[in-house]
Amino acid sequence: MFSGKQVVIGVCGGIAAYKAAELVRLFVKAGAEVQVVMTRNAAEFVTPLTFQTLSGNPVHCELFNLLQEREIGHISLADRADLMVIAPATANLVGKVASGLADDLLSTTLMATRAPVLFAPAMNVNMYENPLYQRNQATLVELGYHFIEPVVGELACGWQGKGKLPEPEAILEAARGLLRPADLAGETVLVTAGPTREEIDPVRYISNYSSGKMGYAIAAAAARRGARVLLVSGPTCLPRPAVAEFIPVTSAVEMRDAVMNRVGEAGMVFKAAAVADYRPIRRAERKIKKGAGEAPLLELERNPDILAELGELNGSRLLIGFAAETDQLVAHAAAKLKAKNLDLIVANDVTREGAGFDVETNIVRLLYRDGRNLELPQMSKTALADRLLDEALEIKRQRSEG
CATH class of the missing domain: 3.40.50.10300 (CoaB-like)
Structure with missing residues (x-):
């Protein structure tokens, strides 16, 4: 499924960024050519060297890097990608993309790509359930972006609830589905x-x-x-x-x-x-009142x-x-x-x-x-x-x- 495919993995700044390292390893093992794009905050959690070692490719962090880039970086990445996976995806990034904002390498690459995009959100449960976040996610779903839901568990912040990044194997499986051939065309x-x-x-x-x-x-x-x-x-x-x-x-x-x-x-x-x-x-036309007698x-x-x-x-x-x-x-x-x-x-x-x-x-x-x-x-x-x-x-x- 992934053999010969170009997969761009975007890593945002969150404690779950360490799981992205295993995700990169799984994609490489499955035969994909992996390019990693990190936000500035992601590099506070995991070093670019980790992803460079696992992917076998230089890690992309800066929107403007004329010493390393012969091409316009975000356009090159966007054009090469067969699939983009954002794991972990923060509320900030989801909000930016839903609002059409592009102010760093990852968001500009997302704006320019025509490849399928899979978001794997991970955040505090209250942030995830915030109506503003839910509106942003719903907007992206309507526009054709894909999401794998976070799982319920104990979060790094101490809260319990929905917000944990799914296991890398689950993200890989969801990504696999996005690269399926159009074998149901005409059905x-x-x-x-x-x-x-x-x-x-x-x-x-x-x-x-x-x-x-x-x-x-x-x-x-x-x-x-x-x-x-x-x-x-x-x-x-x-x-x-x-x-x-x-x-x-x-x-x-x-x-x-x-x-x-x-x-x-x-x-x-x-x-x-x-x-x-x-x-x-029979459906009662008005609410059935409890009353003091026997149950109806x-x-x-x-x-x-x-x-x-x-x-x-x-x-x-x-x-x-x-x-x-x-x-x-x-x-x-x-x-x-x-x-x-x-x-x-x-x-x-x-x-x-x-x-x-x-x-x-x-x-x-x-x-x-x-x-x-x-x-x-x-x-x-x-x-x-x-x-x-x-x-x-x-x-x-x-x-x-x-």
Whole structure:
């Protein structure tokens, strides 16, 4: 994947800069030609000599260095790059890029490059959660930049929370996804994501713990690989990925209608949404008051089974379903695979650490129509998304040859 690729790694001034040294080593080991750009503050944490030794190339620090540069440095780096990775990315740098500012070598290189850019933010949890920072990150995502989320843990400042730089292996895997070929060009991929909400009254609803992260990762990966992506999403707190069409829904009935209206356009369907099985028979027009008597009885009725309905339509279209289980993973997933007429089902035990709801990783078992099943190791949802697209393409290839 990285053999012969030019990777520019930008290192900002933060305590996590020491992890960038291992990241450089991993990229070099994977076959990349690595150029390191350091901000002035980054050099306060790790010496340029460290990165020069690991990359085998001079380290770039100064915007104007006429003694070393025959070319205009930031333009040369920007033109050569097949990929830029900023690790750690500080709130300051993200804010500068989002505002169109370029006042040092790293920010000017980012402004000039046409290569994919992956930011790996690392900062104090309060800085990360600050609405100003979140706005800046959302702006860059909308413009097509890529982010790998920081992880939760004990931070160098003493705080506990989300802000730690992901492990270098996770950053490498996310970067790998950005260099995937456009092997889905000409394909339309329909993805469902997130939970549904089934309203009880104007202020209460039935739902589940789905965050939508897996579905959004699949949608973003398919778009990176050239597909036209239709994303039907229940309510989430995630920034919208850059896809051809984003279709927001709330209830299972709304999701069913949206999917059935658009499925005719799709050659692949990934049903990653966690759709509520039941909804209240009656929705109160006003808030149900607690009162002093017995609790009200909530009567439920079944929601439409979207996956089963798609399975009845399934012909040349690939249909991939998901099964979140708490026990008898293989037995339950195999039964669902057969009952819903799926090509592939992605099953995970949500009680396992690193595989539950609202986390950045997953551990899944793949069950195929022909009886095969394969357990994958824990990996980021970004990496898993690309793996699932690889599997879908392989199934499609086997069909065409069969």
